[in-house]
Amino acid sequence: MRVVVIGGSGHIGTFLVPRLVRAGHEVINISRGSRTAYAEAPEWHHVRQVVADREQEDREGTFGDRVARLEPDAVIDLVCFTLDSATALVERLRGEAGHLVHCGSVWRHGPADKLPISEATGTPPVGEYGIQKDRIARMLKEETASGGLVTTSLHPGHIVGPGWHPIGPLGSLDPAVWYTLSAGQSLKVPGSGVELMHHVHADDVAQAFERAVEHRDAAAGEDFTIVAPTALNVRGYARIAAGWFGRTASLEPVTWEEFRSITAPEHAEASWEHLHRSQCLTIEKARTLLGYAPRYEPEAAVLESVRWLIGHEELKPAGPLVV
The missing domain is CATH 3.40.50.720 (NAD(P)-binding Rossmann-like Domain)
Structure with missing residues (x-):
């Protein structure tokens, strides 16, 4: 055609x-x-x-x-x-x-x-x-x-894919989140930490x-x-991401008011837009009618993006990837 x-x-x-x-x-x-x-x-x-x-x-x-x-x-x-x-x-x-x-x-x-x-x-x-x-x-x-x-x-x-920044563990494009997790530092998390991203x-x-x-x-x-076969919540995403750098995530729950006071407005707004929706979706219809068969789990897709960004010096974590 x-x-x-x-x-x-x-x-x-x-x-x-x-x-x-x-x-x-x-x-x-x-x-x-x-x-x-x-x-x-x-x-x-x-x-x-x-x-x-x-x-x-x-x-x-x-x-x-x-x-x-x-x-x-x-x-x-x-x-x-x-x-x-x-x-x-x-x-x-x-x-x-x-x-x-x-x-x-x-x-x-x-x-x-x-x-x-x-x-x-x-x-x-x-x-x-x-x-x-x-x-x-x-x-x-x-x-x-x-x-x-x-x-x-x-x-x-x-x-998500190689060549651009993924929506990160706090629902934004804030590169500081990746540095904090890669350094094993405390990450301030707005809300409950169980909000979903797909x-x-x-x-x-x-x-x-x-x-x-x-x-x-x-x-x-x-x-x-x-979407991918599964979705990530904030807490799980942060823990997985910290593990890529050989770290254990240290998460500190904060109110949205406090989070906004310590976060650049554009990143705080992006976090709110993603996290308050807290979406997890089914792909059953696409599987059934189209034969849709996604190859990537969400964490694998994000890791591919993060690896590309680090390799092209567009993301500078505190330490190297260990995966």
Whole structure:
């Protein structure tokens, strides 16, 4: 098939585009052209690159035309964040493309009431990002149910992979957390320490998108949660991470008020956004309908990222990894 990937040079596309090429598809990548994929792969030499500024073309009402002119059999949209943008693309591709696969987010669900969360049992989203992702997923489902464009939405957890910082044990990108754990120092933990985060390796997300394209009939009109087989809580994540450096985690519970007083605002806010949701999700639907089979447990995915960051001197712990 001819597969157009929108935003294929990012976290997911780094692994997805080579997968599609290896599967024999003709692949066209639309991106701003401002960066290359996080990992080199020979398959990129077989990919046609199209440079476009989606935000600007969305404002001008021309982006859908650009995609349609490529005459795709399938479109994978990895960088759509508003209902207006998604709706415009759907209306332009209706009758022009065979399948639209959208990248959503587990944040389409709000703070967990019952675990694990399925596609149908999450609470209403909180925050504009999650609200928009939920609205897009619902619109896509209705579009296909009404006989329009065949669509699918996939909703990854916290994406991890070599080349970028993972969401850390306190639910943020704060590098100081890694230093504290690697030094065996006391780590101040807001809340109870049992709040959950559900990571997923970028290649496992890519696998799910590839399977959605290949199993179009099973994926038609459906939404899927794409995460690792298990989730980590704060306490367990910190203990595992400290062990990578030969240390034992020393955790000190503090109130959120105290945590905010000693943490940079951007990191404190990120911690709150991740931890107050405390999400653990099920992948049973994706396993059953798509054959989704993630290779990575969350700690293995995070360790791969941390190892890459240390090797490229983008993370400087107090001591070396011992694993």
